Amino acid sequence: MAQQQKVKTAITPTRSEDYPEWYQQVIKNADLAENSPVRGCMVIRPWGYSLWENIQKVLDTKFKATGHENAYFPLFIPKSFLEKEAEHVEGFAKECAVVTHHRLEVGADGKLVPAGPLEEPLIVRPTSETIIGAMFSKWVQSYRDLPLLINQWANVVRWEMRTRLFLRTAEFLWQEGHTAHATKEEAEIETKLMLDVYADFAENYMAMPVIKGEKTAVERFPGAVSTYCIEAMMQDCKALQAGTSHFLGQNFAKASEIKFLDSTGKEEFAWTTSWGVSTRLIGGLIMTHGDDDGLIVPPRLAPSHIVILPVVHEDNAASVYEYCDSLAAQLRKQNYNSGLVSVIVDKREGRGGDKVWSWIKKGIPLYLEIGPRDMASGSVFVGRRDKSRKERYSQSRSEFVATIANLLDDIQKSLHDKAIAFRDAHTRKIDSKDEFYEYFTPNNKEKPEIHGGFALAHWNGSSEVEKQIKEDLNVTIRCIPIDAPSEDGKCVITGEPSQRRVIFAKSY
């Protein structure tokens, strides 16, 4: 068979050639982030950090609108605090950064050596339940102090052995919400409210479809009574847990002594929750929308919406720049997404082609190439990042400006639609064990990452079955969907009766 002619793409390798390497190359070519000299820690570059700032802006507004306030707690956690909650120790004390000294001294060889040993080692927070719990126990005295609704934007550290930019790094940025309530019901409502906030954000800002569900006991947050999550499908058909919300019952309240007098004067333990999303979301954004030409950013989170690329020769540069600058000024006055349209005019030196492709790889939603012919006809030449280069079109300048918000909305919607279609095409209801095993067995041994996708299957509720599947196929139950109807069926593995399907998948 003759080899097909290879279509040139801006990213090498393509997704189908080598998905994990494609992911790294998209990040590199979009200047999103890179590895640092500190093992497992990343440097987030301005284009990537700007995505995080936009994520923060939207979520922070939503947190405040639901009554939460931001605060800041210490980076360090005393070792004894981590020892307080038994399951939590198991889950978080294992791989973490331990501070043991508070000084460096010059040693005999002129090099610096740690000195001033600490009486009690300090742990760089992997999550802040225990230290925040200690503060809550001081702040909460009476039912009048409840609910206490706090959020923190912070860096956390988990000493991961195998790291991948944004998805799994030793240090990452996140927000962690921590709340305390007078009743179990209120805490449960809070847990689901924040899950809804996350799902709304994922769908309507990231244009990333997610399934809301509950984790099984095996996958629960260490110390939680129940863990809820949003799960998204990446383009390699693997699941990404994009956010979690935990109902902690009274476990942490008991460990930290968060007690209050109720309205009858009786002392009770509070009911607490915690919930978080992290810079991992950026990994999800990349793998939901990116293509073989690089990143594609949904307009509602884009650092900039439009780049204008003046096509100039020496003799016309001034007039082309003037046209582009006045176009940019007009566009910047247009409202979009409760803000204004953001425009870059790229006057850098360099070849026009290289410049256009640098923006395509960065995923900017719209790129306009403007030269003397566009000026003469009072038009703009429009490239949509969500469509191919062949679909660029010319439009009157005034019409383009007047309809820019609609165009950005249309791109936002098209990305969401495409992602839903992809997920639907790679989701299957499976009712037999053979089909289940076949679905998750790669066709191509060299590409173990390629497989069926999400399997909706019945499950008997047994952790043993879960573990067996994980061992055999490296597949886990991503969640028990909240919104799915109950349905009589039989466990896909054991044949035992089951009332609802759960989602099985490989995952990040």
Next chain:
Amino acid sequence: MAQQQKVKTAITPTRSEDYPEWYQQVIKNADLAENSPVRGCMVIRPWGYSLWENIQKVLDTKFKATGHENAYFPLFIPKSFLEKEAEHVEGFAKECAVVTHHRLEVGADGKLVPAGPLEEPLIVRPTSETIIGAMFSKWVQSYRDLPLLINQWANVVRWEMRTRLFLRTAEFLWQEGHTAHATKEEAEIETKLMLDVYADFAENYMAMPVIKGEKTAVERFPGAVSTYCIEAMMQDCKALQAGTSHFLGQNFAKASEIKFLDSTGKEEFAWTTSWGVSTRLIGGLIMTHGDDDGLIVPPRLAPSHIVILPVVHEDNAASVYEYCDSLAAQLRKQNYNSGLVSVIVDKREGRGGDKVWSWIKKGIPLYLEIGPRDMASGSVFVGRRDKSRKERYSQSRSEFVATIANLLDDIQKSLHDKAIAFRDAHTRKIDSKDEFYEYFTPNNKEKPEIHGGFALAHWNGSSEVEKQIKEDLNVTIRCIPIDAPSEDGKCVITGEPSQRRVIFAKSY
């Protein structure tokens, strides 16, 4: 002499009774922050964190308007990096948090013990010049990559032995700008530009007058060629260094190998700068404006501008709440300071007096006590936090709403004016050594913190003289003012000729 009757204040002790303790009590009573179980680390509570968010918002906008982009660099710095720049090692390697292990294991007694020793210890960043330098050396290749204008919002750790909330804590929040330039001149312009940004922010947002100046060699940032600062006077007449901007010459570029090819193809080291402000600014805000009733927040940084306190009895609660809510809704539509007016309606249970005082102690600019009589006359009863309780006044509701932005501007200006007047009243030109020593010698041995204030005096430029004054009086040269005219004179200590006065003061 008969003891004067003590006027009751909301904060005990008063500033004149015990200034350091007054400071702690203002923070406590305003719910700004508190000490945490981790030695030297503070917890910033929502009202305090909200101040920091407002500081961030304004500064971040200014940084971006001057061409800077945000990025994020690792929390950890390899020990070897700190060893690269000789003076920098001296300045920062001494007291810092050292991570030596990456795991905790359960020991024989069931307690957790550090395990997994690191090959090279990691330092929790006290400042990021060295790690950012390492990245800049990769990013900068050609003059086309310059200038590189980066800012980072982050937490940093310096292991302080004696800590004080906001002013000196082991962990604090800050921003650190780091820039690289092709020429010395450009880097110097950048250094001063950012100093101006800080000064503008201090004067026009914090309402805190500052003096811009250069540090002497003794007070310079470790590794810098020159350090510029803004210095403010607190109400105990001590100076607070509120922000610094450093011209680093080629020192860090050489240590980190930040090299570029200039337009002629010649390899050169870049010229770098760094500049930062921190949560220390909140300490400055407290000590500039606070009074014996607690915090006073300048309107342009206030978490909320107005609190409405409904004065209700059981039979009228509904109608009073309605009046207050509709007033709040009207006010929230008014523009102020490129945003909208922020209003809290305080419907908490509790005694009216306690509630009013809780807001006075938090420093909210305006508090409105609204009862049936105000409703009947369509008016509001206005308390300005910058004036005494006796000066409260009644005003027609419509007029109050229509002029709210002017009123907030007036409060902002009155705070600034008052602070300038205070500083001027405690600044003196001093030309004799005797007067100088007397100025800085406390009248009252029990209150060493009370002394003259800022002394403007001639100095011969000698570090020896500086050290002697520090030893004798605990007074340092805060800065060599930039904007002061040159003036022939004689060093206040040695009588040697001098061309300009510098500022001497005790300081935080």
